[in-house]
Amino acid sequence: xxxxxxxxxxxxxxxxxxxxxxxxxxxxxxxxxxxxxxxxxxxxxxxxxxxxxxxxxxxxxxxxxxxxxxxxxxxxxxxxxxxxxxxxxxxxxxxxxxxxxxxxxxxxxxxxxxxxxxxxxxxxxxxxxxxxxxxxxxxxxxxxxxxxxxxxxxxxxxxxxxxxxxxxxxxxxxxxxxxxxxxxxxxxxxxxxxxxxxxxxxxxxxxxxxxxxxxxxxxxxxxxxxxxxxxxxxxxxxxxxxxxxxxxxxxxxxxxxxxxxxxxxxxxxxxxxxxxxxxxxxxxxxxxxxxxxxxxxxxxxxxxxxxxxxxxxxxxxxxxxxxxxxxxxxxxxxxxxxxxxxxxxxxxxxxxxxxxxxxxxxxxxxx
Numbered sequence: 001x002x003x004x005x006x007x008x009x010x011x012x013x014x015x016x017x018x019x020x021x022x023x024x025x026x027x028x029x030x031x032x033x034x035x036x037x038x039x040x041x042x043x044x045x046x047x048x049x050x051x052x053x054x055x056x057x058x059x060x061x062x063x064x065x066x067x068x069x070x071x072x073x074x075x076x077x078x079x080x081x082x083x084x085x086x087x088x089x090x091x092x093x094x095x096x097x098x099x100x101x102x103x104x105x106x107x108x109x110x111x112x113x114x115x116x117x118x119x120x121x122x123x124x125x126x127x128x129x130x131x132x133x134x135x136x137x138x139x140x141x142x143x144x145x146x147x148x149x150x151x152x153x154x155x156x157x158x159x160x161x162x163x164x165x166x167x168x169x170x171x172x173x174x175x176x177x178x179x180x181x182x183x184x185x186x187x188x189x190x191x192x193x194x195x196x197x198x199x200x201x202x203x204x205x206x207x208x209x210x211x212x213x214x215x216x217x218x219x220x221x222x223x224x225x226x227x228x229x230x231x232x233x234x235x236x237x238x239x240x241x242x243x244x245x246x247x248x249x250x251x252x253x254x255x256x257x258x259x260x261x262x263x264x265x266x267x268x269x270x271x272x273x274x275x276x277x278x279x280x281x282x283x284x285x286x287x288x289x290x291x292x293x294x295x296x297x298x299x300x301x302x303x304x305x306x307x308x309x310x311x312x313x314x315x316x317x318x319x320x321x322x323x324x325x326x327x328x329x330x331x332x333x334x335x336x337x338x339x340x341x342x343x344x345x346x347x348x349x350x351x352x353x354x355x356x357x358x359x360x361x362x363x364x365x366x367x
Contacts, residue, residue, distance in 0.1 A: 013026070016098075030062035036064075070103065087114070119194055120197075142198055149227065168201035257305065
């Protein structure tokens with residue numbers, strides 16, 4: 001573990017190897033200085049340091065790995081020895097798996113009453129779906145989020161797993177974990193954090209529930225201010241087949257965008273929904289007259305809120321991102337830089353290496 005900086009420098013966290021939200025949560029915590037030990041199954045064939053998941057080069061950064069077979073009694077005892085010195089443990093199995101392995105919350109908290117036991121699932125620890133399989137698209141479909149991002153004429157597009165796995169999952173797991181650690185430091189008592197993706201996404205939908213209650217949001221796709229219905233908050237295809245994003249919600253920004261398109265003489269009433277179809281048609285025709293990069297240059301330096309829709313490769317080369325160092329290349333692999341940024345205790349990307357439980361405990365004890 002080479003990352004020795006960050007605001008979480010004193011925290012000791014056990015990560016039970018998983019897919020989905022858990023490794024990203026562990027990566028972010030480790031980037032911020034937490035000493036995270038990833039407990040993973042022994043590699044196939046006994047080859048040390050070999051893993052078979054495609055996200056490991058980035059998502060497994062900044063923390064060491066200890067290989068344990070949790071179906072083996074001796075290795076389970078090694079895990080509990082590690083837990084005894086930890087501030088928190090995070091896992092992403094279905095409900096009951098850790099208990100069947102003999103390392104559930106009750107056992108772990110008996111070894112370390114201050115431990116925070118973070119549990120990450122799609123459906124939660126309880127409820128009729130708790131034992132069912134699922135993925136990001138299933139979780140956001142039951143929260144109203146996928147429906148709200150859809151189209152009235154076709155099924156919703158398949159979104160990246162940012163809203164469910166990482167928004168409703170990873171970020172709520174981290175928030176709950178750190179809150180429970182603060183509580184344990186104050187009270188001496190640990191607890192279980194039930195981080196459920198459907199709970200998290202439902203919470204993320206709070207604004208739209210508030211707007212619905214006030215009559216400001218229709219529970220129908222593509223019929224609202226932020227779901228693509230508004231001509232001034234959506235994307236447009238340009239002459240070269242690439243796209244721009246338009247987000248001029250405020251009237252002063254809308255005015256700059258209209259001026260930039262040369263349409264200021266149309267007399268648009270921005271929030272008059274009856275006029276939106278004609279406005280959209282005008283915008284489509286205007287943006288189709290130049291290339292994406294020509295429009296990007298045209299609107300550069302304005303508050304018109306018009307930006308190019310970049311590919312991942314293009315994003316890593318954009319001047320704003322390069323100036324801020326938003327990406328770091330390590331060993332030929334492009335990594336997103338740690339976020340958020342800290343003024344006093346900056347986060348950093350660390351390497352990973354294989355370690356033993358005994359070595360990890362010695363380090364945690366300061367031996």
